Amino acid sequence: MITPAMRTEPVVAIRDVVLHYFSPDRETLALSNISLEVSRGEFVAIVGSSGCGKSTLLSLISGLIKPSRGDIYLEGRKVSAPSPRAGYMFQKDTLLEWRTVLDNVLIGAELLGLDRRAARQRAEDLLRRYGLGEFMHSLPHQLSGGMRQRAALARTLCPDPDLLLLDEPFSALDYQTRLALSDEIAAILRNEQKTIILVTHDIGEAISMADRVIVMSRRPGRIKVEHHISYPSAGPQRPTPFEARKCAEFAGYFQTIWDELDIHEMQ
Amino acid sequence: MASETVTAEISHSEASPSVMVPRSPAYQAYLRALKRRAYAIQAWQVGLLVAFLIVWEIAPRAGWVNPMLTSYPSAVARTFMAMLEDGSLLMHTWVTFSETVIGFVGGMALGIACAVALWWSPFVHRVLDPFIVVVNAMPKIALVPIFYIWLGDVASIYAMAIAVSLFVTIIMLYTGFSAVDPDKIKLVRLFGASRWQVLSKIVLPSSVPTMISTLKVNVGLALVGVVVGEFQAAKAGLGYLITYGSQIFQMNLVMTAIVVLAAISSVLFICIQALEAIVLRRSGR
Ligand SMILES: Nc1ncnc2c1ncn2[C@@H]1O[C@H](COP(=O)(O)OP(=O)(O)OP(=O)(O)O)[C@@H](O)[C@H]1O
Numbered sequence: 001m002i003t004p005a006m007r008t009e010p011v012v013a014i015r016d017v018v019l020h021y022f023s024p025d026r027e028t029l030a031l032s033n034i035s036l037e038v039s040r041g042e043f044v045a046i047v048g049s050s051g052c053g054k055s056t057l058l059s060l061i062s063g064l065i066k067p068s069r070g071d072i073y074l075e076g077r078k079v080s081a082p083s084p085r086a087g088y089m090f091q092k093d094t095l096l097e098w099r100t101v102l103d104n105v106l107i108g109a110e111l112l113g114l115d116r117r118a119a120r121q122r123a124e125d126l127l128r129r130y131g132l133g134e135f136m137h138s139l140p141h142q143l144s145g146g147m148r149q150r151a152a153l154a155r156t157l158c159p160d161p162d163l164l165l166l167d168e169p170f171s172a173l174d175y176q177t178r179l180a181l182s183d184e185i186a187a188i189l190r191n192e193q194k195t196i197i198l199v200t201h202d203i204g205e206a207i208s209m210a211d212r213v214i215v216m217s218r219r220p221g222r223i224k225v226e227h228h229i230s231y232p233s234a235g236p237q238r239p240t241p242f243e244a245r246k247c248a249e250f251a252g253y254f255q256t257i258w259d260e261l262d263i264h265e266m267q
Numbered sequence: 268m269a270s271e272t273v274t275a276e277i278s279h280s281e282a283s284p285s286v287m288v289p290r291s292p293a294y295q296a297y298l299r300a301l302k303r304r305a306y307a308i309q310a311w312q313v314g315l316l317v318a319f320l321i322v323w324e325i326a327p328r329a330g331w332v333n334p335m336l337t338s339y340p341s342a343v344a345r346t347f348m349a350m351l352e353d354g355s356l357l358m359h360t361w362v363t364f365s366e367t368v369i370g371f372v373g374g375m376a377l378g379i380a381c382a383v384a385l386w387w388s389p390f391v392h393r394v395l396d397p398f399i400v401v402v403n404a405m406p407k408i409a410l411v412p413i414f415y416i417w418l419g420d421v422a423s424i425y426a427m428a429i430a431v432s433l434f435v436t437i438i439m440l441y442t443g444f445s446a447v448d449p450d451k452i453k454l455v456r457l458f459g460a461s462r463w464q465v466l467s468k469i470v471l472p473s474s475v476p477t478m479i480s481t482l483k484v485n486v487g488l489a490l491v492g493v494v495v496g497e498f499q500a501a502k503a504g505l506g507y508l509i510t511y512g513s514q515i516f517q518m519n520l521v522m523t524a525i526v527v528l529a530a531i532s533s534v535l536f537i538c539i540q541a542l543e544a545i546v547l548r549r550s551g552r
């Protein structure tokens with residue numbers, strides 16, 4: 001049941017999180033004092049140079065690793081282990097090559113001990129909606145890169161998480177597929193009313209898809225600035241990512257964030 | 268001019284739709300060339316074998332080598348047929364074959380169990396790693412007399428077959444287990460998988476190709492172990508035939524046993540290859 005209090009309470013709350021990685025030869029301060037709140041239904045993109053701790057932040061939110069200091073709350077509860085409320089999608093599709101597409105999508109339900117029949121129904125439904133209906137019983141190697149990534153999305157969505165963590169989900173694809181797929185996925189996700197945190201290197205992808213873009217500093221990662229993105233010139237409706245790229249505001253956001261990332265210094 | 272009928276095959280594979288594709292003359296020529304080449308290779312293989320048999324038959328007869336030492340293919344064939352008729356060859360072959368299969372399966376099962384244990388506890392792996400490497404490098408054949416004294420004539424043969432293959436198996440499998448894509452492990456951990464589930468859902472299925480290459484290595488090794496074990500201890504089996512034949516200076520007997528050994532290893536290898544084809548096709552690799 002969703003109470004009014006839950007509606008206003010952030011889905012994710014990160015409070016003063018610090019993370020050190022230890023290895024025999026060094027200690028790495030990956031994140032220093034990150035605080036962030038994401039409210040229900042929001043689409044947040046995180047951009048930052050390579051190695052600034054973006055993936056680390058997602059791993060923390062997912063409960064795969066624990067912060068060295070500070071706390072993370074998912075729907076008001078402190079995160080201590082992975083929860084089915086959060087779905088995590090990686091850069092690689094990590095489909096299991098020995099399972100059919102359908103069985104890949106069902107692995108979450110299998111491990112979480114969800115009702116088989118209902119899960120199967122939902123999985124088939126998702127696959128059909130993403131144009132994979134005919135490929136349900138194929139093995140992943142028979143699918144193209146874009147299809148594999150859609151299958152991975154279906155796998156993430158099958159246990160019906162409220163929060164989606166996307167770690168550069170399009171970066172392994174070619175440019176055209178990437179544009180087409182980000183349009184599709186943006187539509188799917190807005191439709192399902194998910195809360196989304198997207199990590200990306202691609203400024204265009206971030207500002208065309210997200211409501212809010214968070215720019216991280218270089219290591220140790222801190223939140224440098226954040227931008228609320230809107231496209232008044234496109235009318236009251238949020239434009240699709242593809243249309244957003246053509247809006248007047250796009251170039252301005254792009255330039256600002258480009259400057260903030262200090263990409264030229266990096267090389 | 269006769270218009271040639273263009274034959275086309277209909278593909279039944281799932282990925283490609285079934286369409287009739289007319290083959291261009293150049294493509295047909297290419298296919299014919301491929302086939303010719305395949306025939307040529309087979310012809311050479313058969314030819315080499317025949318040439319070897321001919322030289323082996325002629326050399327002792329012509330007095331180039333001592334026939335007492337090499338025997339002739341025709342004499343070997345006679346011994347082979349005689350032993351086949353009185354049933355002794357089948358008996359010895361069966362003994363060696365079953366010992367090999369049991370030793371091979373045993374070594375594989377034990378190897379998988381040990382590799383899983385090492386994967387389960389990285390600490391135990393760190394502790395045992397140098398010992399495993401050293402034991403693996405040791406010539407296990409040196410243990411034959413000890414096994415004989417400890418275990419007697421039957422068990423020592425199985426022990427030898429297992430000892431020869433076990434440590435390679437452990438090392439190969441453990442390496443395969445640790446090379447499993449960490450993202451796949453992360454994936455199931457996100458769904459709350461226990462360590463046991465990580466093993467059964469990800470690590471073992473991912474390692475199927477490694478297991479098959481291990482099988483290939485082990486078939487040969489198990490056979491080595493069994494034959495060497497039989498040299499020392501056995502009252503039956505091809506290894507026993509070889510030692511017995513050489514003691515009474517019956518080269519026909521020795522050569523017959525060797526030919527059958529070659530046949531056994533071919534049969535086992537073909538079985539593994541068939542298994543490999545089935546498994547890899549099923550899992551889409
Ligand atoms: N398991 C680990 N052990 C030690 N250091 C690590 C580990 N994982 C990441 N790091 C270090 O922490 C820092 C942040 O890593 P992270 O993967 O979060 O960066 P990222 O922003 O996702 O980079 P990219 O954009 O290249 O994916 C990097 O400097 C990395 O070297």
Ligand SMILES: [Mg+2]
Binds near residue numbers: 054055056167
């Ligand atoms: Mg990353």
